[in-house]
Amino acid sequence: MASPQPDTPSPNTIHVTMATAWMPLALTALSALVFTLDGSMNAIALPFIADEFDTSPAGAVWVTVGLQFMILGLALPIGSLATSLGRRRLFTIGLGVFVVGLIGSYLSPNLPALIGARVVQGLGCALFLSTRNAIGMEGFPPERRGMALGIIIAAVGLGAGSGPLIGGQLIDAFGWRSVYVAVAxxxxxxxxxSYFLLRREERQPLANFDIMGSTLGFLGLGALLVALNRTSDWGATSPGIIGLATLGLVLMAAFVWREGRVLKPVLDLAIFRSKAVVVSSMGLVLQVMGNSTTTLVLPFFLVRSLELSSTASGALFAIAPGFMFAGGLVGGKLSARLGVGPVMLAGMVAQVIGVGLLLFVDEDASLVHIALALVVMGSGAGMYQTSAGSAQMNAIPPGHIGTASALFIAVIMMAGSTGATLGGILMSSGDSSVIRISQVANDYHNVAIAGTVLLVLGLMNALYYQFRIARASSR
Structure with a gap:
């Protein structure tokens, strides 16, 4: 079956101007920089947060997962509401809420308060991230969307790469709280x-919003995420884990059932009739999950096993996101020239090589070895996310660019949340008060194994896209 045509007129009817295309793209790229600066500095702070509040890595990771879960749970409902309420209005409001959450994180007296403040940040992020790609890409014709998304992904890499460097310096000088106020x-x-430069859309009537479907999806994902995170503490066969997992699956099944029957679904299941949407979405899940599993808990290994300072750990951790910046720019240009399939494949091959190198790190590992692995992984991640995201956006049926934008973010957040939680579990095999060098190194080896399995599956997905979908669509 042929893929649906993009929901944008032909290039001859699109006038790419500063006001309609480049200014929105610049502001959405700036929002991506803000978001990833915060996220990457937070990752460096996690070991120090765990030490201050006397919690395990699995507990500390909820400082990240709490934010990601809000984005994941709200991305699709916000994408559905954005057409009525105005994408650009929600984008600006979300940035404001994000700032409020940053201040709350800085002032938090304990771990529950910190997680709560990060949840507020997550609400703001859900508002501006769910609308970001649609705002940044809608002013460009389909063949230039890869370039536009590449710029956004490059901004993600720039923020994620510079954040650890800045965060490490701040933590050494002022403590972990400083990373939250620094980005404000x-x-x-x-x-x-955004308030002064983005043109506001006219409000449209708000009707038939699927509150029940939104609630089912939010609660279902929450139950599954809590079950995954608590597995290391409660045991995989404990009644609590089995009950939460069962509840999450039932709620998600009910969500899918409802979305196929309501007049205005939160997620129109018709978009998944396109194989390109399904395969590119699955590939993004595997790539981001494998990457997050392997890299988010890397600071624990660097600080506790290699005994690096926060500054040195931040500098090393920054390598992968820094090269993601270059990979995003290169991937956007190559996607326009060669098509998305070859770029997806090349990016995933690089990811597998990089994570394979991390399989051989231990407490005596060379920093050069780790740095090389992160260079290859970062470059591949930038290339893959740019090309796969472009494939997903361009395959969405007409009139659904808002859904496409929200779906891209939801897929990224779902995979990132699950990968972060999985990495935290694998790094929490013992009592956090007695974790020592050899144990941490062994735990991280298990993390690298999990990441390798996920990224190899992602490579198989990229091969399928290139040789079955991309070639079929070019005939």
Missing amino acids: PLALITVML
Whole structure:
């Protein structure tokens, strides 16, 4: 079956101007920089948060997962509402809420309060991330969307690469709380620029919003995520884990059932009639999950096994995101020239090589060895996410660009949340008060094995896309 045509007119009817295309793209890229600066500095802070609040890595990871879960649970409902309420209005409001959450994180007196403040940040992120890609890409014709998404992904890499460097310095000088307040000025500037420079859309009537479907999806994902995170503490066969997992699966099944029957679904299941949407979405899940599993808990290994300072750990951790910046730019240009299939395949091959190198790190590992692995992984991640995201966006049926934007973010957040939780579980095999060098190194080896399995599956997915879908669509 032929893939649906993109929901954008032909290039001859699109006028790419500063106001309609480049300014929105610049502001959405700036929002991506703000978001990833915060996220990457938070990753460096996790071992120090765990030490101050006397919790395990699995507990500390909820500082990240709490934010990601809000984005995951709300991305699709917000994407559905954005057409009525205005994408650009929600984008600006979300940035403002994000700033409030940053201040709350800085002031948090304990771990529950910190997780709560990060949940507030997650609400803001859900608002601006769910609308980001649609705002940044809708002013460009289909053949230039890969370039536009490449710029956004490059901004993600720039923020994720510079964040650990900045965060490490801040933590050494002022403590972990400083990483939250440091990004606030740039976030405020982004709010102001968005308010004054983005053209507002006209409000449209809000009717038939699927509140029940939104609630089912939110609660179902929450139950599954809590079950996954608590497995290491409660045991995989404990009544609590089995009950939560069963509840999550039932709620998600009910969500899918409802979405196929309501007039205005949160997620229109018709978009999955396109094999390109299904395969590219599955590939993004595997790539982001494998990457998150392997890299998010890397600071625990660097600090506790290699005994690096937060500054040195931040510098090393920054390598992969830094090269993701270059990979995103290169991937966007190559996708326009060669098509998305070859770029997806090349990016995933690089990811598998990089994670394979991490399989051989231990407490005596060379920093050069680790750095090389992160260079290859980062470059591959930038290339893959740019090309796979472009494939997904362009295969969405007409009139669904808002859904496409929200789906891209939901897929990224679902995989990132699950990968972060899985990595935290694998790094929490013992009592956090007695974790020592050899144990941490062994735990990280298990993390690398899990990441390798996921990325090899992603490579198989990329091969299928290139040789079955991309070639079929070019005939």
